[in-house]
């Protein structure tokens with residue numbers, strides 16, 4: 174399997190990772206309560222696996238943390254920035270929050286008509302105003318770190334799913350984020366490609382990046398997460414260490430869910 178992340182100095186993250194504090198977040202869609210008073214604190218550098226049954230509110234919650242989705246009540250603090258309910262967040266606060274936590278999705282969302290290199294340099298040049306030369310240099314370094322140094326001139330359609338997802342990770346890192354919000358980013362991948370991407374994330378974890386991962390990878394959660402949070406019907410069902418939550422869950426609903434996932 175192609176993979177080569179070296180223990181090179183940190184080039185992707187700001188000096189300090191940010192904490193995220195969600196306080197009493199409520200979200201409704203068409204009269205239905207999707208997030209019901211969710212309060213969660215994430216420490217800088219923490220890797221948290223967010224699990225739970227389909228429709229439980231995991232993606233919605235992650236999107237609320239990044240300001241991609243408005244919530245109706247509550248507050249979210251990301252480092253020194255605050256997201257307010259009902260979209261009342263000031264524009265510059267929202268921009269800073271989005272910069273500090275990159276979001277990665279299941280379907281990669283790469284620009285199809287741009288090379289790998291251009292995908293990675295686009296935002297640093299356009300949004301951060303970084304010079305083309307320096308952006309290119311950093312992009313090559315990031316591609317090397319996700320094991321794609323030989324693919325810079327390719328287009329997304331010439332890559333495997335696992336490679337595309339690693340480009341998406343490099344692209345998010347190019348914005349020098351303090352953490353990554355990952356929404357089921359390995360769900361569409363074959364087992365071997367899944368392993369490549371999870372390995373990349375484990376390397377980033379070791380380097381201190383805050384990682385919040387919505388995932389169905391129980392093995393990854395057990396191995397790499399500091400903490401497992403379970404969201405079900407818009408509420409926190411479990412919150413603890415992987416051993417606590419996965420080996421001795423307190424709620425019958427969680428035991429049922431684990432039985433389904435583990436088969």
Ligand SMILES: Nc1ncnc2c1ncn2[C@@H]1O[C@H](COP(=O)(O)OP(=O)(O)OP(=O)(O)O)[C@@H](O)[C@H]1O
Nearest residue numbers: 202203207225226227228229230231232233234404
């Ligand atoms: N834009 C929307 N409009 C209306 N309802 C929505 C919208 N987005 C999500 N929902 C509803 O909110 C609930 C939570 O959805 P969400 O996508 O957050 O769940 P999830 O836990 O991520 O599920 P999955 O594991 O299937 O991805 C679901 O019932 C969904 O139908």
Ligand SMILES: [Mg+2]
Nearest residue numbers: 231232233356
């Ligand atoms: Mg989801």
